[in-house]
Amino acid sequence: MDRRLTLYILLGMVLGLIVGATLFYTVDPAIIKESISPWFKLLSDIFLNLIKLLVAPLILSTIVVGIAHMGDSSALGRIGFRAISWFIIASFISIGLGLLMVNLLEPGVGAPIPDAAAAVAAVGEVKELKATEFILSIFPKNAFEAMATNNILQILVFSLFAGVALAALGEKGAALVRGADALAEMMLQITGYVMRYAPIAVFGALANVVAVNGLGILKIYVELLVEFYFALLILWTILLTLGWVFLRNRIWTLIRYIRQPLMIAFSTASSEAALPKMFEQLDRFGVPRRISGFILPLGYSFNLDGSMMYMSFATIFIAQAYGIDLPIATQILILLTLMISSKGIAAVPRASLVVITGTLAMFGLPVEGVAIILAIDQFLDMGRTATNVVGNAVATSVITKWEGMLEVEEPEFVEHPHAPAHTAAGGKAGLELAEDMVEDERTKR
Template sequence: MAKRLTYYILIAMVAGIALGHLLHQSYPADSKVLAQIADVLKLLPEVFLHLIKMIIAPLILATLVTGIASMGDSSALGRIGGRALGWFITASLISIGLGLVLVNFFQPGHGLQFTAAAPVGDLATADFTLRHFVLEIFPTSVFEAMGKNNVLQILVFSLFAGVALSAIGDEGKPLVRAAEALATLMLTITGYVMKAAPLAVFGALGSVVATKGLGIVVTYGVFVSEFYFGLLLLWVLLFSAGFVFLGRRAFLLARYIREPVLLAFSTASSESALPKLFEQLDRFGVPRRISGFVLPLGYSFNLDGSMMYTSFATLFIAQAYNIHLSAGQQVAMLLTLMITSKGIAGVPRASLVVIAATLTQFGLPVEGVALLLGVDTFLDMGRTATNVVGNAMATAVITRWEGMLQPPLDPDADVPLPPHDTPEQGRKGLNLDPGV
């Protein structure tokens, strides 16, 4: 069933694009009928994402509490957290730096003489301050954090809860078992919800192409194609770095995460991929005590695709307005993006917020953000899929770094996986040395 679902998602992507193109050709761009049809199609992914968001908060809470409580000592937690943040910072510098190098090499904005094509809208740049970011980390209520799906705040509460449960010993075991049961429940619900994924993909792409048409990709073709080439290079770097730690299992990881990556790409939502990503990393051999801590942390601090986009898009706007930035200014911009991009979790239209804030700080025309709005959906698909790949690779590498990587399971097994360290249900050996 899992393998068939991947095929259904691919078929839905093609069908959605085909229907969207047909509708765009059949109705004028300002047609109310077209807008109504697109709105109905858009309802499919919106319902799906609502169902996914219903799962996210309890799943993250359960996996984090279980994972942290099972570590036993705070030194292991600190070591894993330190290694994770070290990987995240290194990956961030590489992602942002690669974006700067490529946009200087290709120079997609030079000579284009763009003018604002759409209003920038209400970007939350006023809240993009150090004070706001620090306060956003710490929850006033775990229920409010879960209600808003604030991953960072859930992580902080779960950190305290997991360490406390570990400290109180036997008295906390019933709560740990309850958290394990909750994680299993959420993954079972995920299986039900995922059956609707092809419909969500069909509706999402059909709606976008119907309203914007395939021509929007051609209009910004140079910028879009060069950015996707940059993402391809970033994927090569990620898998090459993974190969250093994981050997050939780094490339095997692609087989395991193909479905969550496809889902993230077609819906432009990292959240939609998270439950399935947990499940596939279980099958890859990552203990839940690692993935339950590193993945939520990565969703807040390790957005490789988004960070590359911020540097690429910022210099693209400068080029479009014929504004030259020196090498020193670009290095300063890199360091600025390195810091500001860590606060994008929970901010509406996050990447555009970072870009707008950076443009303002460096005296560049903030209205240039409007140039990106026409194709931002298509760009968001690529950078979201890259975020998922980056977090999956980081989690696998840190697991191997800790010496806890288990033998892999069949990636397409239908048997539900328990949230334990070494799940055995449905194991079908792939004849791989777990140390390779």
């Protein structure tokens, strides 16, 4: 099923490009915008809404069960420290590489300067980013409100408290732990149902973007797109090489397992859309749920490698477009500012643009320059979102290996006619069953 679904998603992407381009060149733009685009958008919005339905209960249940089964609170603190350390290092690499590449390639030189009013209207009001407000926003005042708004960081905090408390209660809290475990299994089962709709959602998302903007817009910004994606490719190489240092040849297995969440994130430009499938695939890779359930949500708030590279790249790109020469000292200050202000923005719409606009204003750079990249922001967003998925998959797997808890991945095999149903959540039981069947076959031979 996994291989067919991957093929269907790729087919959806190709059909979306073809249908969108055909409509763009044959139908009046006003008709597309008013009558056709909303229906394409509906196809992808249904999928994103269904995914959002899964996120809060899935994160809550996996973290609660993971911490309750972990037992040793010192292990939780150690894993958290290692995760944050990795995220900080990856953040510096991402932002630093973005600054280096944009200075070497200079894609902003000669870029078209758009209308300032268009930028203000598109970005909207930019709220000043205050460290105190961000820190306060981490701690939920209402657990149900945090889950209703899919605030990943607040759900994480509440789940940590709940998991530690249930572990402390011991037998008294066992019923709740079993309930949370069942909830996680149910959410994964629903994820399997929702994922069958993914190819249609991918088709709708790409058809909508291309029908409205056309592929011709890529020619205008071809230099920026090529150089940005080249920089992302270098970042992927660095992240996967770091992963190889810990995982060795299993890094190729990880890449194979995350291809579906990767394509979903790329085509929908939504990291959140890939999260439930990412849990399932990391299960298969051998990452215990108590580890992935803790690190992945944390990474979605603090480990946005693609977004951070984009923000540093875009900020200097805009300065180059306006012919502003920034000294290295100022660029380092911009790097540190982005490093801090980019944390916890995963749930904010157009978050990267908001952070870029705030950074431009802080350093006296033309805020209206954001309009230069607005026209192709969707295409840039697809690349940076896919990079976020890769970064979090590598981080979770490496830290699991670092802890000595990475299990043997579940083998892909044809179900035995008398075997019980096997799911991604089956874990060790499914693995033992597969090994027994293999041994049976050898004995027969």
